[in-house]
Amino acid sequence: MELNKHVSRRHFLKYLGTGFASLAAAYSGLGSLSSRASEATELNTYDQLPETFNPTKHTADDADQLLLAGGLAYSVLAAYGDTINASGDTLGMNSSYTSFFPIPGSDSEALLWVNHEFAQYSWMVDRSEAVAWEQQKQLLYEQGGSVLHLKKDAFGQWKLATDSTLAYRVSGLTPIELSGPVRGTSAVNGATLVQGTLANRGGAKTLWNTQLTGENQFEAASRDAGLALSHYGWIVEVDPFNKRRKPVKHTALGRFHHGSAAMTLSSDNRVVVYMGEDSPEGFIYKYVSAGKWTEAGDTQTSELLSEGTLYAADFIQGRWIELSLDNVRNQLKRITYQAPESLYKSKETLLEQFQSQSDVLASASEAALIVGATPCDRPAELTVHPRDRSVFVACTQNDNRGNLHGQIIRLKESSGDTFTSETFIAGGRQSGFSSPGSLTIDNNGNLWVGSDISPERLNTGAWSEFKNNGLYLIHPTGSAQKTKQYASAPTEAALCGLSFTDYQATVFMAVNHPGASGVGTASPTSSWQHRFGKRDPRSAVVVITQSLL
Template sequence: MTLTSPGLRRMLPMTGHTMGSRSAATCHYKCGDACLRDVSSTSTAPHFQAVAETALSRRAVLAGMGLVAAVASVGSAVLRPERAAAAARTAAWAQVSDTFGFAPVAPVERTVDAFTVPDGFDWHPIIRWGDPVVAGAPAFDLDDQSAEAQEQQFGYNNDYLAILPQGDGTALLVANHEYTNENLMVPGFVDEESLTVEQLRTSIAAHGMSVVQVERRGDDPRWYPVASPFGRRFSALSTRFRLTGPVVGHELVRTSTNPRGTSVIGTLNNCAGGHTPWGTVLSGEENVDQYFRGDPAAADPRNNEMYGLVGDDGEAGTGRYWWKVDPRFDMAQEPNEFNRFGWVVEIDPTDPSSVPLKHTALGRFKHEGATVAVAADRRLVVYMGDDQANQHLYKFVSKGKLGGSLRNGSFLLQQGDLYVARFSAEGDPAADYDGTGEWIPLTKGGRSMVPGMSLEEVLVFTRLAAAAVGATPMDRPEDVERSPVNGKVYMACTNSSSRQAPGVANPRSKNRWGHVVEITEAGDDAGATTFTWALPLVCGDPTDPSTYFAGYPADQVSPISCPDNVTFDSAGGLWISTDGQPGSIGLNDALHYVPVDGPERGHVQQFLAVPTGAETCGPWVDVEDGSVFVAVQHPGETEGAAVDVPTSTFPYDGSSSRTPRPSVVQVYRTTAGAMPQG
């Protein structure tokens, strides 16, 4: 199968529009070709880049941070790294910092099909697509997959990852299953329209989440899955989720099969997530529009305008042809079904009988994830990014407070205030921040704070509400995490190559390489309504003058581009995974470690690289255990790849000689030495 086929070119409409390691197949299967639709926020607030340009200019002059070249190049910077420069940096990459417990690996060219780890470490796949999850699940059979089998097996394209210790050498592994690659799942695949009903049902069943019990065996540092009562699949095909919060029962979420508007079958496009102090896991529903066959006449125009159901040409998409299996995915038949997706969901992995929840108080948009913090007064705070170009950063603050027993935690997510961020360039370099910001309330005290919109409308059409109050458009705000050590909040802005004009706190036009924003809440209180911000990382090839690494010498850092998922280890070290490193960087995606405090602040060093076509997802770092866990998503997802014509054979264990299998991987230390200590 090659891209010379006109039919296949129509199936991958982003062909010719992508950069670097990002393939048109990724754009189609993962995002539903979202970049071809303009759903930019209509907010009149200046873009984050304009604020960043002002702030960085002032910082360069007043603080002498060496960013004059970067500021001068705003709007025209294009990465043109020389391979000779990469060779010159080899010595820097090979150094072992006293702060780090590993020798950074050199970047890996995007054509290399290998999982690369530092010296002194090894890796193994804990669980792969199709492996048993539920006790008694059938063995994986590529040539005879069924929906019934898939609902008992590990789903496809694992993303968010949590490893929750139980003690006694066991733990619960929780993973999201974001989307499917039918070309790599179905032998003889031609196109999506040609899939059989059972193949479509199998794809639906491969979405959702998995809970798997894992165990240690003797002195072996590796984790292994075991059959247990905890094994559970949350399937898009059959699992019922209960709606919570203000939108429950509202006419916007009522359908013919659920006229009371109280529950939803399935969860879709689960990207990143978070874990809670009371032991549950949150998961964000992201690019859900791609699963629905649109109807310009039947669908709510607010969904067409800001949620991507109808393209710029006014034509409705065909979705993933799921409407052939279930009419709820056809907007002409069920115009409200779409409103029932795009939420934050919560599952309890410790209780196999628990009912999963969808929390409407947290708003509806393309959730990358949901990170929980606790305010100074014990109110619950959830940080959330809306992962699309020119969308916004949100924060939910609960009405009630977290009790000492933590038993009321889930209830707190059902009532509270939803805020959206507005950034300004009123910075003070001498005080080590580039700008200020405020959290603008969208809901407060159970009431809408947006003129002309009811409470329920604000929560269902949150993007429109954010634009109405003048929130700041961002460069794909993805994962957001709060440091357990310094209390600051870090947001990965992956990129926005289509944006032309400067904006607030987005440092470059045509920002193909992304950046990281550091937010300090007033009084270091997650419940505050004001904050300051800085840009510790402006990503890209270090030879480009528009990059910045918190003042650390650029010739001593690993190149990093398109930051996606972020996490912290217990010592406060920031770990950043990448998604589609573009341009002339042309590298396999990777996981990087970078200190955010002290003399090595900004010292980016690459820990691992995933195989060709793959993305690094769900990093989970256990310093004390000496292990790093990642979800290797869409290995071999390149144009022209198919079952029997793979461009990757990951995980290289003989199970995937015909097609690669997304897997959760543990990287573990094989030699003595400490992991990073912040």
């Protein structure tokens, strides 16, 4: 079934904040990158949100449960393995992102996109024997994403419609088209159609109301299944409203470990997609479409993500460097240029590797390093502010460079291909959180951060005082002293993928990889959302509302 889900320019500009007094007031005075506002506009909804307990002050916040601030309550919408539709499809493993799509013309039905980042099974622990094909199919099925169909019950609460014909799965088994410059080239072994999407971390809504989902750490799963590595590491577009429409991998947006994406419009109506590379010393990218967006409909939207220019950020010079074949090869041909040791390749080998623009896009991270882009400390997720379109980037951390707790960077476009940037807030004791992994800006311009301290570091060493991962609200000024914590995760889980209903009465959130270190062992480290009679934990999507008590 296909639903009418067209979004007009006027609706999208409202989404960006144009003409909304509440959004115009939001984030005034954000440090050196923002102009000062009058006292009348410095009111922010942050100051209207209730004060909350800080779980880091309590021993309970390292407990194996999801703890919320006073006045909030949650229910589980769906957990790993739960049936999601009339065909018997099940929710994938390790949910990492959600995106809310109201069904046009209805205030009681909606779709929810959910990413599934990776799969873990007991048979993955002992790899002494070859993995059976049935096991490989299961591993591939659990990744990708789910389209859930939600309906309000008699009490106005969102529930999963398990008998739905609208809900469906996109997985590592789904046929997916390639689009753009790399389609059919030697960089992808001539492929125009590939099998599945893997390791889906973050994403973004498009202007035309479809979903972008990013493939992150894809190597292990694709190698295990005997799939070509070059077919993964792309941005995939899915239409939640039309399960018959084949998903598309947009090669013009580059191939790397995609942590997230954020879409906006340039001043001349070109589509801009910002992307973060979720790797230690990963880069920040920007794609700008060749064509301009109008309200023409779906026939034009595919072109907007197929023809354009990809850039990587140079924070030292404050400029965007075009990832073009000429830029890469000219740099490699310089007599004084020395190939980075981290590439483990000579200049001659790299010149042989980069023969066409499709080669550049298929090895975007290597190209970015060659042309002089700036490595960042795991830029996992990013988001665009609705008023001034500045970009917030969560750099989780990088032990190798002594950055134990990470920071959030703020980037603001200037003239031409230049930008300014600053550290908006740094993680650590002074701010009350460590290792920012997910970012969300709500309809009022408030910045929400989910921490992502890895399971092996939680409650140990430099990270011991932060306890379990949490969900934080950051003050509009970036003041570390005014950070508020609103949730604490179950053991070894991360909280991520916040999405809001139109009027923000309901929040959807993914609880990712609870008990990650104990999977496949006789001693699970978490039992959060285990099934009756079993001990193994399950990732889940929860619905958060105001408590009725």
